[in-house]
Amino acid sequence: MLSNAGVLLPTGSVMDMDLAELDRVMAVNFRGAAACVKHAARAMASGGGAIVCTASVASLQGGFGPASYTASKHALLGLVRAAAGELGRHGVRVNCVSPGGVATPLSCALMGVGPRELEAMTVPHNVLQGKVLRAEDVAEAALFLASDQAAFISGHNLVVDGATTAVNPAVLHTVGL
Template identity: 40%
Template sequence: MASSSVAKKSLAKHYPAAANNIHYAHCDVASEPDVKNLVDFAVSKFGNLDIMYNNAGIIGDHERLPAQDSSTKDFRRIMDVNVLGAFLGAKHAARVMVPAKRGGVVLFTTSMATVVGGLAKPAYSASKHAVVGIMRELCMELGEHGIRVNCIAPGAIATPMSTEPVKIDREVLEEIIKSKAVLKDTVVKEEDIAEAAVYLSSDEGKVLSGVNLVIDGGFSSTNTTFAKL
């Protein structure tokens, strides 16, 4: 996940004026009133909504248990945040973007777990596959109004979401990731995801819609099973 500080640095690089005009509002993405209020807050501050990035997500219980031992409560919470939250963000973005007739961009964060198995527990993987499904349907529906809809699928990033469950330092996890890289010495950083979001939201990405853009240095394109024999 790209943190707010990283996103601000990326904004400062590409759009210096925007970096000094950031506002925050509390929002539980699984609560429709909260999401509605967030979108209305943005419109009240800036006059319109051109980009909606649905980036919030959780992995649920840190322990990766076998499916037979996992809890229904954990599964439902992951779906509420990752899937319902993503849908509500897109729904309320469309609510203001479509009537405005300005076009716009709706982005979602997915995961490289949407293109390769064995990297996450079933609930998390299922939630991110569902978001890709939402994106593809909205690509058609909102495309009629000039609104582009895309996903960004990050590879492994040593954020607290990744380091806390395994209780290791960021630097250690990055070395492990680097050792498994397909593209030599590649480590995906939060900045890489922020840059991808800026690109997909900009005029440079004006013909891209319906894309699940994988940012992982080619890791998910290769099956290393036979190399281990």
């Protein structure tokens, strides 16, 4: 089962955060995924299975979206890890995939640009040069986590960002790498 619903709303800075919008972001990004996990777990408890949730690099660190979005993705990662611990005895694996910046209709609408423009905006921040993250890359990662090839992987957050969250490019540049 793949839980992939999400919203990314311009909720403002922490000081000006619209709390009604925060509630909406949490309702879709966290509570919606929690409902999917709950019902999938019930259906899979007798025969095992795989649950994959779409999180985000915002589940790892700030700066990839508004605080409301970041908090919702941190909560989702916590849910995935807790569910993996609880559901393992039933043979149910629970993981998440965390993409970096992808030119999806959701992100393009938020930024007010088209897919090519958004892809061009991500290039300067990419550690892995010569490639642009596409939705298909994220789908392949999710399919892997759901497949028998990942039979002993559970509680994992598979980050699909070309090393953007793994290294600090400013430090690499400073030390001449």
